[in-house]
Amino acid sequence: MVPATAAELVAARRDDQTLGLRFEDRSWTWAEVVREMTIRAQLITQLTTGERPHFGVLLDNVPEYLFLLGGAAVAGAVLVGLNATRRGEDLARDVRHTDCVAVLTDAEHRPLLDGLDLGPAAGRVMDVDGADYMMLVDDATAAVEGGASCPPPSPDALMLLLFTSGSTGAPKAVRTTQRRVATASAMTAGTYGSTDAMYCAMPLFHGNALNSSVFPALGSGAALVLRRRFSASAFMDDVRAEGCTFFSTVGRALSYVLAVPERDNDRDHKLRFVLAPESSPTDVKSFQRRFGVMVVSGYGSSENAIVLVPRPGLPRDALGVPADSSADIAVVDADTMIECPRATFDDAGRLTNGDEAIGEIVGRKALGRFEGYYNNPEATEARARNGWYWSGDLGYRDAEGVFFFAGRTNDWLRVDGENFAAAPVERVLSRLPGVRGVVVIGVPDERTADDQVLAVLEVDDPAAFDPVTFDRGLAADPELSIKWAPRYVRVLEALPVTATNKIDRALLRATRWEVDDSMYWRAERKGPLVPMTPRDRETLHAAFEANQRAEVLRARS
Numbered sequence: 001m002v003p004a005t006a007a008e009l010v011a012a013r014r015d016d017q018t019l020g021l022r023f024e025d026r027s028w029t030w031a032e033v034v035r036e037m038t039i040r041a042q043l044i045t046q047l048t049t050g051e052r053p054h055f056g057v058l059l060d061n062v063p064e065y066l067f068l069l070g071g072a073a074v075a076g077a078v079l080v081g082l083n084a085t086r087r088g089e090d091l092a093r094d095v096r097h098t099d100c101v102a103v104l105t106d107a108e109h110r111p112l113l114d115g116l117d118l119g120p121a122a123g124r125v126m127d128v129d130g131a132d133y134m135m136l137v138d139d140a141t142a143a144v145e146g147g148a149s150c151p152p153p154s155p156d157a158l159m160l161l162l163f164t165s166g167s168t169g170a171p172k173a174v175r176t177t178q179r180r181v182a183t184a185s186a187m188t189a190g191t192y193g194s195t196d197a198m199y200c201a202m203p204l205f206h207g208n209a210l211n212s213s214v215f216p217a218l219g220s221g222a223a224l225v226l227r228r229r230f231s232a233s234a235f236m237d238d239v240r241a242e243g244c245t246f247f248s249t250v251g252r253a254l255s256y257v258l259a260v261p262e263r264d265n266d267r268d269h270k271l272r273f274v275l276a277p278e279s280s281p282t283d284v285k286s287f288q289r290r291f292g293v294m295v296v297s298g299y300g301s302s303e304n305a306i307v308l309v310p311r312p313g314l315p316r317d318a319l320g321v322p323a324d325s326s327a328d329i330a331v332v333d334a335d336t337m338i339e340c341p342r343a344t345f346d347d348a349g350r351l352t353n354g355d356e357a358i359g360e361i362v363g364r365k366a367l368g369r370f371e372g373y374y375n376n377p378e379a380t381e382a383r384a385r386n387g388w389y390w391s392g393d394l395g396y397r398d399a400e401g402v403f404f405f406a407g408r409t410n411d412w413l414r415v416d417g418e419n420f421a422a423a424p425v426e427r428v429l430s431r432l433p434g435v436r437g438v439v440v441i442g443v444p445d446e447r448t449a450d451d452q453v454l455a456v457l458e459v460d461d462p463a464a465f466d467p468v469t470f471d472r473g474l475a476a477d478p479e480l481s482i483k484w485a486p487r488y489v490r491v492l493e494a495l496p497v498t499a500t501n502k503i504d505r506a507l508l509r510a511t512r513w514e515v516d517d518s519m520y521w522r523a524e525r526k527g528p529l530v531p532m533t534p535r536d537r538e539t540l541h542a543a544f545e546a547n548q549r550a551e552v553l554r555a556r557s
Contacts, residue, residue, distance in 0.1 A: 002189075004155045006073035006181035009218055010037055018194045019223040022242060023063050030221060033066070040071025041150050042140035047124075051101045053077035054161070056094075056121065057205070058084060058105040058112065060228045064128045065204050066214070068104065072160070073178065076153030080161045081205030083171070084109055085499035092116035097375055098161045098173050104128055155179035161374050162207050164302045165500045173374040174207070174302045180371060184211045184304070185219030187323075192246070196222035196272075199239050199247035201230040206500045207302040212248035212275050222246075230501070232256035236291070240269045248275040251501035254283045255436060258290070267292040278502060280437065281316045282430055299405070305370040305389040306363045308403050317427060319395065319403040327366040331359040331397050334409070337386060343396040343404070350479040351424055357396040358406045358421050363389040394421045408505070413442035413451045415483045425453065425484045432473040434459050437495050439503055443488060443512045446543035455486035456508050462491040462518045467529035488513045489520040489529060513537070 003009045013020065013030040020030030028036070048055060055072075057079055059065045072079040080098045082091065091112060095103060096119035103113065103125045113125055126133045153159075160176035192198070198217045202209040217224040225242045230249075235257050239247060249257075254276045271293045276284065277300060284295045299308035299319040306329055308320040322329045331340045340359040344352050351357065363369075366389040372380040383390055394406035406421035413420055422440040429438045437458035442451030459465060467489070474485050490513065496504040513519055519532040 002186050003182045003219075005153055005157075005178035006159055007076070007150075007153050007178060009182055009185055009215070010034055010070050010073050013218060013221065016194075016221055018221055019197075020217075020221075021063060021066065022197075022223060022225045024228075026063070028063070034070070035144075036063075036067040037070025038074055039137060039140045039144050040067045041074035041077075042143045042148055043136050044068070044071050044075045044077045045150060046136065046140065046143075047102050048077060051120070052099050054080060054099045054101060056080040056082045056098070056100040056103040058082040058103060058109045059128065059204075060084070060108075061200065061204050061209075061226050062106075062228060063226065064104075066224070066226065069204070069210075069214070070218075073153075073181065075150050076157050076159075076178075078158050078161060080173070081163065083163060083203075083205055083499050084112065086171075087112065088116070092118055094163060094171070094173075095119065095121055099375070102126065104133070153178050155182070158374075160210075162205065162210070162302055165206070165498050165502050172376055172379050175371040175374050176207075177371055180304070180369075181215055185215040188216040188219065192216055192220040192222040194221040194223075196220070196245045197225055197243055197270075198222050199225045199227070199242065199244040201227040201235065201238075202248060202250060202253070202501075203230075203499060206250075207304065208248060208250045208277070208500065211300075211304065213246075230256075233260055236260070236266070236269070239271065240265070243270050245270050245272045246274070247271070249279070249501070250276070251278050252437065252495065252497050252503065253501040254279040254287055254295070256501075258283060258286055262290060266290055269293070280430055281427065285316060299393075299403070301391065303370050303383070303389075305366045306361060306391050314402055315404075317404060319405050321402060327369070328364040329366070329403070330362055330364060331357070331395050331403070332362050334360045334390075340396065343398050345398075348478050351396065354396065354406075354421065354424065355419050358394055359396070360409055361391040361393050361395040361403065363391070394423070411441070411505075413440075413453060415442075415445075415451055415453060417450065418483050420481070420484065425455075425480075428477055428480050428484065429455055429457070429474075429486075431477065432470065436460070437503075439495060439505060439508055440486070441505065441509050441512075444544060444547075446540055446547050448547075452488065453484065453486040454488040454490065454513060456490045456492060456495065458492055458495045460493070462493055465491045465518075465520075467520050467531075471529055487522045487525065488532075490515065491518045491520070513540070 014034045016030035020033040021028040057068055069079055080100055100121045103121050106127050106129045110127055155178050157178045159178050161173040163171040163173055198213045200209055200213040225244055273294045273296055275296050277298055279297055287295050296310055298310055307323040309323045310320040333340055341356050343357040346352050367384055370389050392409050396404050396406055405423050407423040411422035425440045426438045435457050439456040441454050443454045445452050474480055496507050498504050520529045521532045522529055
């Protein structure tokens, strides 16, 4: 029988004596894990008695986090995953916005909350490694041993509030019900079993770790190998030592693992496959070659309404095909809401009709999987307009129904009257020698209302970047449209990332070309790439201001 709630998912492991959790030098059977979760359910009930049962958790990936997660499921309470990289008012806003009445943290993270306006949670911040919290655990243990239990929650009861990564805007709190947690586990039924060990180093405040590792492990009885934080240098050694059969990463994490020097024992592991959404095709191919294991990219999001999965034989750049055909996933023109024509390609594999084939990826029958954003009706309505789920991502679809990623909806560029998306340009630039990562964004044209292309490159040694060699590489690539060639190039040793290792595009858009070094540009539109000087920046500023004034005058007239 498939569990209908997260609470039933926990209960199903109550008598399971197989290995459930490994953390550093400690182990718990699933039966022991469930007991700890049941105790935390009583603790949460006591902590939130008579109030809205929302509590924040500001911790690394430690066993207490997992116990509280299961405790929230059993108690019918709501755990709010707080991002430890948020600071000051941003962090305080997350606590207030989600109506937390308490925050559970530890001595390491407690200073992040000092002096903040936490709303109803003010005065109720507890260290899980402190004496007061241990007393609550003792009281809850006694209650459980005395026969105390929690009434079963309904499938529609809210259980989690997980913030989006914030890579494309202000983080939003995604609603996750008891039913959705149970469904996330059921979707992986048959993929894992009690002989599997799932390595979890991605943060537990994010949906990737929960949906790809924690919930599947709980549902299947696979062991969960929990690590406090992601460490590229220790990653594969850990996976090898623990006999892990699966792990999931997101964003740039795979590239960090690949940056660790190759070893003779790279293929000495028990991995069956790896899930690595948002990894570059180059990193996926390199990982498969080096470690001899299949890497699955696919497509998903914190909202989990649209899921695309790969299948054998697909192009390496493909996102995949719909995991659930009933969701009716399509690519549509956001203005007309008409489905875009299928993509066509030339003999070199270059997309030939991007201007008409690229649109927003939508689920025309996927709203049942989207449970909305907490306390943010405007954002919920924007996602659910016209009765469809709008992903906010651009893509295109070939004649076989295979989806490809083309960037975010704010990654559209318009250069000299031609519209195109950032992702195809990024794929071309990523093939250039020495380029480990690339982000393409549009910056305003100082003469017109259109954009100019800015490419931010990650390379081993920014000081060794040679703009002449770069331009030769562009000229030699038949897939590069003349309007795709970047007018601005910024060179970095490491692209900035969010707490979940996704590239921080918002930061790159904010800084644009206004940096002190490692910046190159074409003073003449078709001229050579040369270093940008402070005088160049001053000239550009003056030109932008003049153009903006002219635009205002044109609009008024």
